[in-house]
Amino acid sequence: MPTDEERRQIDEELKKAAFKQGACVDALKIVQRHRGWVSDELRGVAAMLDMTPDELDGVATFYSLIFRRPVGKHVILVCDSISCWIMGYEPVREHLKRRLGIGLGETTTDGQFTVLPISCLGACDHAPAMMVDDELYLDLTDERIDEILEKYR
Amino acid sequence: MTEKPLTKNIRPGRAPLSLKEYEAVGGYLGLRRALKEMSPKDVQKVVTDSNLRGRGGAGFQTGQKWSFVPVGEDAPRPKYLICNADEMEPGTFKDRLLMEGNPHQLLEGMIISSYAIQADVSYIFLRWAYKVAAARLERAIAEAYENNYLGKNIVGSGYSLEMYIHTSAGRYICGEETALLNALEGKRATPRSKPPFPQVCGLWGKPTVVNNVETLSNISHIVSNGPDWFKGLSVSPDSGTKIYGASGRVKRPGLWELPMGVTMRELLEEHAGGMRDGFRLRSVIPGGASTEFLAEEHLDVKMDYASVQKAGSRLGTGTMIVIDDKTCPIGAIHNLEVFFARESCGWCTPCREGLRWAEQILLAIENGEGEPEDTGILEEQCRRLVPGNTFCALAPGAVEPLQSGLKIFREDFERHIREKRCPWK
Numbered sequence: 063m064p065t066d067e068e069r070r071q072i073d074e075e076l077k078k079a080a081f082k083q084g085a086c087v088d089a090l091k092i093v094q095r096h097r098g099w100v101s102d103e104l105r106g107v108a109a110m111l112d113m114t115p116d117e118l119d120g121v122a123t124f125y126s127l128i129f130r131r132p133v134g135k136h137v138i139l140v141c142d143s144i145s146c147w148i149m150g151y152e153p154v155r156e157h158l159k160r161r162l163g164i165g166l167g168e169t170t171t172d173g174q175f176t177v178l179p180i181s182c183l184g185a186c187d188h189a190p191a192m193m194v195d196d197e198l199y200l201d202l203t204d205e206r207i208d209e210i211l212e213k214y215r
Numbered sequence: 216m217t218e219k220p221l222t223k224n225i226r227p228g229r230a231p232l233s234l235k236e237y238e239a240v241g242g243y244l245g246l247r248r249a250l251k252e253m254s255p256k257d258v259q260k261v262v263t264d265s266n267l268r269g270r271g272g273a274g275f276q277t278g279q280k281w282s283f284v285p286v287g288e289d290a291p292r293p294k295y296l297i298c299n300a301d302e303m304e305p306g307t308f309k310d311r312l313l314m315e316g317n318p319h320q321l322l323e324g325m326i327i328s329s330y331a332i333q334a335d336v337s338y339i340f341l342r343w344a345y346k347v348a349a350a351r352l353e354r355a356i357a358e359a360y361e362n363n364y365l366g367k368n369i370v371g372s373g374y375s376l377e378m379y380i381h382t383s384a385g386r387y388i389c390g391e392e393t394a395l396l397n398a399l400e401g402k403r404a405t406p407r408s409k410p411p412f413p414q415v416c417g418l419w420g421k422p423t424v425v426n427n428v429e430t431l432s433n434i435s436h437i438v439s440n441g442p443d444w445f446k447g448l449s450v451s452p453d454s455g456t457k458i459y460g461a462s463g464r465v466k467r468p469g470l471w472e473l474p475m476g477v478t479m480r481e482l483l484e485e486h487a488g489g490m491r492d493g494f495r496l497r498s499v500i501p502g503g504a505s506t507e508f509l510a511e512e513h514l515d516v517k518m519d520y521a522s523v524q525k526a527g528s529r530l531g532t533g534t535m536i537v538i539d540d541k542t543c544p545i546g547a548i549h550n551l552e553v554f555f556a557r558e559s560c561g562w563c564t565p566c567r568e569g570l571r572w573a574e575q576i577l578l579a580i581e582n583g584e585g586e587p588e589d590t591g592i593l594e595e596q597c598r599r600l601v602p603g604n605t606f607c608a609l610a611p612g613a614v615e616p617l618q619s620g621l622k623i624f625r626e627d628f629e630r631h632i633r634e635k636r637c638p639w640k
């Protein structure tokens with residue numbers, strides 16, 4: 063069930079929507095912002111949107127950035143598209159995985175970081191690129207990765 | 216000095232112009248003229264006469280697109296104008312510059328365009344990754360409301376418009392205009408069949424126009440300066456300037472606003488500074504991941520719609536991906552097809568299954584496990600994944616680099632298969 067605060071924020075979005083369903087991506091994001099991910103507890107949210115839980119789940123699972131499984135406190139999204147590939151994202155991503163001791167789609171045991179692949183971030187002139195939560199990082203090297211991780215420790 | 220209307224007021228590394236600063240350099244004068252002195256039809260005519268073609272990839276005439284929207288007393292309401300700011304085509308990063316650099320220029324273009332089709336509501340469909348652009352656009356929209364460029368009775372003209380930002384949650388297919396409509400309606404973002412076209416039956420079944428960020432950013436300048444001025448900006452039959460870009464192992468990757476129709480050579484050698492030391496140019500993808508590879512012999516091709524098409528590719532988004540001699544072309548094609556297979560929305564079988572199959576074959580070839588018949592199977596997939604066999608343009612776009620790669624890099628395919636290894640590893 064959505065909390066009172068989640069309800070309040072979803073209601074704000076509903077005010078802007080021509081039809082309730084139009085606010086469903088925003089509603090999913092609100093839940094995710096509060097809980098880190100979107101669990102199977104969709105029923106209450108779906109009811110607010112005049113959708114069935116299955117309909118809402120169909121939308122939630124469509125998007126790559128609505129997480130239907132728990133993620134770490136910080137989500138690291140490493141671009142694996144063409145310009146970053148040419149500029150060598152692979153060795154940099156290997157370094158990141160080694161530093162964190164996890165593979166793609168995994169979360170560190172302390173629950174701090176999850177690493178996921180992502181399609182082009184629109185920063186191809188500064189490849190390789192990645193995002194940590196809402197922050198974009200450019201021109202990555204092994205040294206840059208070490209510096210960035212320090213910031214979040 | 217060539218004119219650069221789109222970027223002249225962008226200050227790299229600094230905050231974009233505020234509304235007051237934007238007005239001080241002539242901003243919102245085009246809007247005042249359009250809303251107070253011109254009829255919606257007049258605005259459409261100016262844009263049609265300017266020969267502006269859509270900058271989202273397909274190059275459709277903007278004025279013509281608008282002309283299909285029903286107008287008059289009995290036209291269905293509300294009508295919608297949507298700015299497509301999804302920009303997820305790998306190698307493409309031009310719309311980011313326009314939104315971060317001059318959000319009011321986009322807003323002014325959107326308001327004038329909305330007026331031209333008599334839209335009641337406008338949306339910016341923004342990709343989730345563009346956080347800086349989102350914040351700057353939010354602020355610009357708030358300023359526009361405060362100064363009555365949005366809301367009721369805009370600058371006393373009698374015309375009213377609301378504007379919202381919708382931030383998406385990933386998936387390349389959301390940029391396809393009918394999938395975008397489903398996404399905005401809160402459905403799974405699979406494409407819709409056309410016809411009916413969005414201009415007649417779009418968002419929630421109402422008339423809707425979808426235009427790209429760069430397309431819309433041009434509108435205020437066309438209205439202010441006229442169609443002849445716009446045509447004079449280019450060095451080709453396609454009018455205006457274009458935001459070109461380059462990424463890969465060039466000395467200065469980046470974006471440049473230049474007359475439409477400059478050559479690929481000028482872009483790469485003068486603006487991108489040529490190749491990095493120790494690397495040679497091998498091939499170029501001229502306009503984002505879904506356009507065909509061009510070989511070195513095509514360097515003198517003009518970067519306009521007709522010329523690039525004649526050379527066997529598409530201008531697409533005009534942002535080039537440069538392949539150098541130390542990059543394995545099979546690996547590059549595999550990377551592209553991984554993207555398309557992952558981003559396929561799964562709605563139709565040829566795309567959902569065919570792209571994954573092609574990607575797996577490419578991986579096998581790259582890993583030295585390719586068989587002689589594999590190139591034939593890939594060619595067969597290219598022949599099958601054409602418009603008409605798939606529900607939308609994603610799959611036909613996905614095979615453009617594959618089918619051209621099979622021709623241009625034939626030797627490399629054969630060598631991988633013959634030697635059972637990747638010569639670049």
Ligand SMILES: Cc1cc2nc3c(=O)[nH]c(=O)nc-3n(C[C@H](O)[C@H](O)[C@H](O)COP(=O)(O)O)c2cc1C
Binds near residue numbers: 269275277301393
């Ligand atoms: C798979 C796919 C993805 C697309 N992504 C975008 C995009 O991110 N931005 C965009 O402007 N157009 C995109 N398009 C093209 C749009 O469908 C549409 O043609 C365009 O937004 C129209 O704008 P324009 O007429 O101003 O060019 C995409 C098309 C396809 C098939």
Ligand code: SF4
Binds near residue numbers: 388558559566609610
């Ligand atoms: S071609 Fe691909 S992306 Fe387009 S509808 Fe079919 S499965 Fe979806």
Ligand code: FES
Binds near residue numbers: 143181306
């Ligand atoms: S390819 Fe990585 S940011 Fe575009």
